[in-house]
Amino acid sequence: MDARATIIEAAAQLLADSPHGDISTRAVCEAAQVQQPALYRLFGDKAGLLGATVDHVWDRYLSVKRAAVKSADPLVDLRRGWDSHTAFALANPQAYRLLFGSTVAVATDSAAEALRLLREVLERLAAEGRLRVSPAIAAQQVMAANTGVALALILRPVQNPDKGISERMRESIVAAILTDTDTDTDADADDPASTDSSAPTSESGAAVTRTPAPQTAAITLRAALPLVASGSFSANELALLDDWLDRIQNLTTVDESDGTP
Amino acid sequence: MDARATIIEAAAQLLADSPHGDISTRAVCEAAQVQQPALYRLFGDKAGLLGATVDHVWDRYLSVKRAAVKSADPLVDLRRGWDSHTAFALANPQAYRLLFGSTVAVATDSAAEALRLLREVLERLAAEGRLRVSPAIAAQQVMAANTGVALALILRPVQNPDKGISERMRESIVAAILTDTDTDTDADADDPASTDSSAPTSESGAAVTRTPAPQTAAITLRAALPLVASGSFSANELALLDDWLDRIQNLTTVDESDGTP
């Protein structure tokens, strides 16, 4: 096998196994059965090695992404791209941190292509007159928000145990960059998993828009609960009421026209 | 001066001057006129030194933030918090990267307090019935989006030369977490200087007049209660919940805690 490929493979493996994302060139050389000068002749620098390694990991990911067929609706492709971005970040946290959380290896080929694919989808949306802002600005916003949630999930899993934050942020950004006439197709024509829990309150369908959402009311009441704490309820009653309000505010979907047995 | 404070000051200075955010304990010791064992006795570890340094920079930032007076409209405070967060990231890029772009020194006191301040603002919004999601979820989303744009501005200034991305993202997230009746200001908020006075012109009238009355929230929730009836609650639970909401909506206690005119 090519020595360069062997070194990159070993570096990628060590990087994935490293808990802190820091690997040493010596360890890479030992794993790849190569001396240090060979590594420095091939990559010139440790940054070059890391860049090539991350580029390789991204390339494996992008090859799958490139093979994906374009949907008829570019909005579906946009959502798929967001989800695959988040999935890649969670699957390769160390490589992702190197690419999006540090100044090492900026603007590698794969990262540029990822951004290019995103822009292509957004330009398709713009061609259909569904974008509220320019594709360049929309791409900036989508990329920044996506990296924000991905880094939060990677770096702070304990503070952000909620796995739905990616879907929520995705729908928020989608609603922000799309025109108003397009915000009705958000929650239904999507992957069958559980992404419809993002914004069921106000605009998911015609059924709920008429009545005030109980989630919002529960949130409001819960926040105002300390004002009534003193006189009328015991501590236990308040605790139980708070539990129930929490249950209501976390309800996923309340469409009465759907799901009722 | 305290040796610990001297070391932290020197470390902060070196960190701010470092182009890549990597400082050595030896350089810190030389700058602070201290031997290495002293540093290790005081901070135990390099991570401890970095954590204390970043904590110190954050504390300076938070002292300004804490001193800021609360506005009558929590939405104004939310926007101010967002802008100051972005400004701090741009003013202290290296410290910001350490705190939000790496696993070093997670969950320090200052970072926790920053999140707590954000949650306080969001809870005030929730108490006024203007929040579409729970304060915890809204805080997650706001923080993730804010760090996303800040890191994009810091790490990729050439790819993101647009300085309005922070304001755009801010309004997108604001529109996403607020209820529909409150989302009328996102049309144009590009003015970077007058972020404090741009918003309240059109909405502060409707917003401030809304009192954080638990009675109103109870009425709203009670009206929406049939939507959550099936599935999550038993008939007896629903009956008791309805009784309690009735008790809350009939409360006659006057809230003297809030002195807003």
Add this chain to the structure above:
DNA sequence: CATCCATGATATCGACGATAACACAGACAT
């Protein structure tokens, strides 16, 4: 005075990034 603890200073260890110096093999032209 004796004991103990906090601080200071020197030297050192192992790991790391990076490179110099040298050896060796093949390709090619003359």
Add this chain to the structure above:
DNA sequence: ATGTCTGTGTTATCGTCGATATCATGGATG
């Protein structure tokens, strides 16, 4: 065949870094 050039493998080394062992000193306190 000889010489030169080039690419590659090997050893040894340099300077830096994080971290620590070791010893000395200087008070406090009893």
